[in-house]
Amino acid sequence: MAPTIPSAMAPSRSAGRPAWPSWLRLSWSWRITWIYLILVLFLPLGAMALKALAVGPAEFIRLATQPEALATYRITFGLSLVAALLNGVFGVVIAWALVRCRFPGQRLLDSLIDLPFALPTAVAGLALAGLYSKNGWLGAPLAAWFGLKVAFTWLGVAIAMVFISLPFVVRSVEPVLRAMEQDQEEAAWCLGATPRQTLWRVVLPQLMPAILSGVAQGYSRAVGEYGSVVMISSNVPFKDLITPTLIIQKLEEYDFASATVIGMVMLAFSLVSLLVINGLQVWGRHWQTNPVMAG
Numbered sequence: 330m331a332p333t334i335p336s337a338m339a340p341s342r343s344a345g346r347p348a349w350p351s352w353l354r355l356s357w358s359w360r361i362t363w364i365y366l367i368l369v370l371f372l373p374l375g376a377m378a379l380k381a382l383a384v385g386p387a388e389f390i391r392l393a394t395q396p397e398a399l400a401t402y403r404i405t406f407g408l409s410l411v412a413a414l415l416n417g418v419f420g421v422v423i424a425w426a427l428v429r430c431r432f433p434g435q436r437l438l439d440s441l442i443d444l445p446f447a448l449p450t451a452v453a454g455l456a457l458a459g460l461y462s463k464n465g466w467l468g469a470p471l472a473a474w475f476g477l478k479v480a481f482t483w484l485g486v487a488i489a490m491v492f493i494s495l496p497f498v499v500r501s502v503e504p505v506l507r508a509m510e511q512d513q514e515e516a517a518w519c520l521g522a523t524p525r526q527t528l529w530r531v532v533l534p535q536l537m538p539a540i541l542s543g544v545a546q547g548y549s550r551a552v553g554e555y556g557s558v559v560m561i562s563s564n565v566p567f568k569d570l571i572t573p574t575l576i577i578q579k580l581e582e583y584d585f586a587s588a589t590v591i592g593m594v595m596l597a598f599s600l601v602s603l604l605v606i607n608g609l610q611v612w613g614r615h616w617q618t619n620p621v622m623a624g
Contacts (some may be wrong), residue, residue: 374596381593384586392590401572402594404483408571409551412490417544420498421536427499428506442500445493454560457489461561483569485561493554494547501543502536509535542609549602553595 355363381389392398426432427439445453461468461479471477479485509532517527555573562569564578572595579588 377589377592377596381589384590388586389590389593392587393594395587397566397570398572398575398587398591398594400567401570401575404486404569405552405572406598408483408487409490409494409548412487412494412551413544413548415491416495416498416547417540420495420543420547421502421540423495424499424502424506428503442496445496450493450554450556451560453492454489454557457485457492457557458561461485461488480561481563481569483562486558486569486571489557489561490551490554493557494551497547497550498540498543501539501546505536505539538609538612542606545602545606545609549599549606552598552602 384392423442427435427442458480459465461471463469463472463478463480465480468479471479477484479488513531514527517531518524522530553573555571555577558571559574562571562574564570564574566575572591576588576591576595579585579591
């Protein structure tokens with residue numbers, strides 16, 4: 330009878346197979362996720378980055394800082410900031426009305442807040458251009474009474490950015506406001522605080538992380554907007570031309586190097602904006618669990 334080999338001394342079935350690194354021993358869901366992200370996200374962005382860097386550092390800086398591009402940066406980033414700050418104020422008011430007030434048509438208004446998400450941007454720009462043109466319902470009285478021209482100026486660009494970025498603040502603040510208990514406000518009133526003091530010292534500090542996150546998201550959305558802005562803007566350089574439109578113009582002129590470099594600048598800004606948004610969201614969650622330490 331042949332001697333029995335102890336299990337500890339028995340050769341392993343995988344002894345002849347190479348051992349895969351731990352980071353490659355992933356589940357199929359992880360493998361599919363990485364393959365999909367590489368094909369859809371990382372490869373296009375990486376190809377654009379390599380093409381932009383191929384021009385060389387000196388040429389990259391020259392193309393990125395040409396006067397026409399610098400003018401579009403000022404218009405795009407400046408008007409986006411104005412639009413985000415306006416929505417930061419009025420978005421909180423709208424969210425407060427939807428949560429704390431009851432009025433006819435409330436459900437309809439709540440549904441219409443998301444309209445900029447669903448509406449094609451070109452349609453939104455066409456509607457705004459018709460409304461604020463010199464013969465439009467609002468454009469005509471503004472021109473007649475105040476001599477103010479909105480359509481095909483930087484004011485029209487700002488209005489388009491406000492329109493497409495409004496839902497971000499409302500939808501960021503609304504769930505936080507719904508989850509907020511009114512016991513704290515009632516306690517502040519019992520301690521002698523006025524409604525204004527309660528708003529500034531009790532309510533707004535708790536809403537501030539959501540407000541900042543919504544403002545940052547709206548700002549990033551306004552910076553990258555093209556469809557609605559191109560309809561209501563005259564697209565004249567150094568007047569109301571935005572950066573995405575400049576990229577399209579460079580492509581139409583077959584100036585692929587300038588278009589790629591300017592696009593790389595926008596990509597870098599988007600990455601920075603993403604880091605800021607994620608940081609605000611992390612800070613907001615930390616603030617809600619421990620407001621003293623977060624402050």
